[in-house]
Amino acid sequence: MAKRVxxxxxxGVDSSLAALLLKEQGYDVVGLFMxxxxxxxxxxxCTADEDFYDVRSVCAKIGVPYYSIDFANEYYxxxxxxxxxxxxxxxxxxxxxxxxxxxxxxxxxxxxxxxxADYIATGHYCNVLHREDGANFLLKAKDxxxxxxxxxxxxxxxQLKDVxxxxxxxxxxxxxxxxxxxxxxxxxxxxxxxxxxxxxRNFRTFLSKYIPMQEGDIIDTGGKIVGKHDGVFYxxxxxxxxxxxxxxxxxxxxAWFVVGKDxxxxxxxxxxxxxxxxxxxxxxxxxxxxxxxxPEEDEFECEVRIRHRQPLQKAVCTKKKGGGVRLVxxxxxxxxxxxxxxxLYRGDACIGGGVxxxxxxx
Numbered sequence: 553m554a555k556r557v558x559x560x561x562x563x564g565v566d567s568s569l570a571a572l573l574l575k576e577q578g579y580d581v582v583g584l585f586m587x588x589x590x591x592x593x594x595x596x597x598c599t600a601d602e603d604f605y606d607v608r609s610v611c612a613k614i615g616v617p618y619y620s621i622d623f624a625n626e627y628y629x630x631x632x633x634x635x636x637x638x639x640x641x642x643x644x645x646x647x648x649x650x651x652x653x654x655x656x657x658x659x660x661x662x663x664x665x666x667x668x669a670d671y672i673a674t675g676h677y678c679n680v681l682h683r684e685d686g687a688n689f690l691l692k693a694k695d696x697x698x699x700x701x702x703x704x705x706x707x708x709x710x711q712l713k714d715v716x717x718x719x720x721x722x723x724x725x726x727x728x729x730x731x732x733x734x735x736x737x738x739x740x741x742x743x744x745x746x747x748x749x750x751x752x753r754n755f756r757t758f759l760s761k762y763i764p765m766q767e768g769d770i771i772d773t774g775g776k777i778v779g780k781h782d783g784v785f786y787x788x789x790x791x792x793x794x795x796x797x798x799x800x801x802x803x804x805x806x807a808w809f810v811v812g813k814d815x816x817x818x819x820x821x822x823x824x825x826x827x828x829x830x831x832x833x834x835x836x837x838x839x840x841x842x843x844x845x846x847p848e849e850d851e852f853e854c855e856v857r858i859r860h861r862q863p864l865q866k867a868v869c870t871k872k873k874g875g876g877v878r879l880v881x882x883x884x885x886x887x888x889x890x891x892x893x894x895x896l897y898r899g900d901a902c903i904g905g906g907v908x909x910x911x912x913x914x
Contacts, residue, residue, distance in 0.1 A: 554580040557671045557716065558664035560656060561585050561610070561618065563603030565738040566675030568610040569731050570718040574673060575614050582667060583611045583618035586660060588627040588651070589749040609737045621663055623655055630654035632749065636762050639785050642815035643891030647747060648703045649905075657711040671714045676700045678902075679720035680712050687844040688712035690902045695723035702860045705895040705905030709844030756786050768818035770797060773811070773829065781820045784813050790830055790887030795822065831884040834914045837894055837906030838876040846871075847903070855897040856881070858888055858908065864897060876906060880914055 559571045561583040575581045585607045587600050604620055611618035631650045638645035656674065664672050677693035677700045688709045693699040719727055731739035750758050759765075765783030772778050779797040781787065787795075791810040806825025813820055823829055835858070850871050855864035856879055866882040879894060888911040895905035 554578055555670040556580040556582065556668050557673050558582045558584050558667055558669040560660060560672070560674045561607045562675065562744075563606035563738065563741075564675065564744065565728060565731050565736070565741055566677070566719055568606075568675070568736050568738045569722075569727050570673055570675040571610065571616060572614045572731075572734055572736065573718045574716070575616055579671075581614075581616040582669070583607055583616055584660070584664060584667070585618065585620040586655065587620060587622045588624055588631075588655060590624050606738050606741065613736060614734070619667075621660075623659055626659050627651070627655055627749075638891045639759065640763055640815075641891075642784065642813045644788055644889040645891045646703075646893060647749075649706050649893055651748070652704050653706040653708075653711070657707050657715070661711070669714075671716050673716040673718055675719060676704065676717050677720060677724075678704060678717050679900075680715055680717055682713070686713075688715075690843050691720075691900045692897070692902065693717075694721045697861070698724050700860075701897075701902040702857050702893070702895050702905075705843075705893055705902060706841050707843070708841065712843070756782065759783075759785060766818055768820065770795065770820045770822055773821070773823045773826070778808075778822065784815060784818050784820050787813065787820055788887075789813075789889050797822065827886070830887050832888050832911040832913050833884040834878065834880045835885075835888050835894060835908050835911045836872070836876060836878050838872075838909050840871075840875060840877050840904060840906035842904040843902060852898075854903070857895045857897070858885060859892060869896060876909075884913070 557574050557579045559567060559574065559581060561567045561571060571581055571583055585604050607618055631647050631654055634650060635645050635647045661672055677695055677698040679691035679693060681689040681691055690701055690704055690712060692701055728739055763785055768781050768784055769777045770779035770781050787810050789810055792807045795808050797808050808822045808824050809827055809830065811821050811823045811829040852869055854867060854869050856867045857864060865885060867879045870878045872878055888908060890908050892908050893905045894908050896903045
């Protein structure tokens with residue numbers, strides 16, 4: 553009897569092709585769509601309904617059964633609440649990372665097991681090595697531009713057990729070509745971008761529904777008020793667009809950049825031209841998720857990403873007593889954002905990540 557694989561299908565081309573490839577390999581494939589958010593967008597449409605329509609179309613084409621399951625309550629409690637609380641602190645959270653750990657590789661897997669799954673599969677661009685001793689290693693995808701190991705840095709070795717990533721050795725153009733070759737309706741579907749529960753809506757309008765906003769001062773590095781902001785939570789370190797700062801007499805040449813936020817005083821700090829305040833060569837996390845296990849060395853060289861698709865940066869990692877790590881970079885990094893993740897690599901392996909809690913220079 554063929555092994556059963558339950559595929560997490562989003563309605564996009566990547567998970568569509570993942571399901572098709574597994575079917576071609578002889579697996580008993582079942583598609584499972586997760587509905588994590590119920591709210592409609594500005595046009596009154598529920599994008600989840602549109603995505604599930606695409607799932608139905610693809611599954612009908614390749615001849616596999618499909619189901620839908622509602623994880624909206626779990627998503628709200630485990631992911632969205634954290635997202636809001638982090639923004640209230642003036643930090644920059646990454647809900648996609650938590651969604652993988654708390655939803656896709658947690659209740660989704662539990663549901664798949666109830667459906668008789670021997671394996672679970674997704675359309676992530678990454679690879680996994682299942683070792684005979686039970687250790688599961690998370691590896692980079694072939695397509696480095698699409699590699700999604702950054703978003704999986706909080707999953708555990710146990711969560712990667714019996715997981716398959718069918719498109720990990722394919723690049724994006726090949727995925728689209730194969731999807732078109734097999735007549736999948738999602739072959740040319742645009743990739744989703746941004747935060748899933750916001751979709752195409754205006755970010756400020758969405759966030760203001762959950763966090764009270766208050767107008768405040770925009771102050772430059774010399775202590776001069778140069779403008780007003782609508783809410784300090786809207787802005788991110790390094791941001792240069794949408795600041796609304798007009799001509800300021802005596803200001804230096806160049807663009808304005810956000811260089812800091814004071815949530816308690818509701819002040820946004822900016823610099824014009826000079827970006828030096830955005831650069832730091834060290835950071836710390838207070839916790840760290842190792843995949844599959846903690847390295848034996850207390851200090852070791854590694855490569856790091858502090859945001860998705862950032863080129864890998866060389867650093868020395870020192871394990872902190874009580875948990876967490878300290879990273880000192882070979883080159884200073886621009887706009888290290890508290891709340892985001894520092895993700896470590898050694899060779900092709902993603903060895904885990906931790907939430908950035910502080911940055912400084914050494």
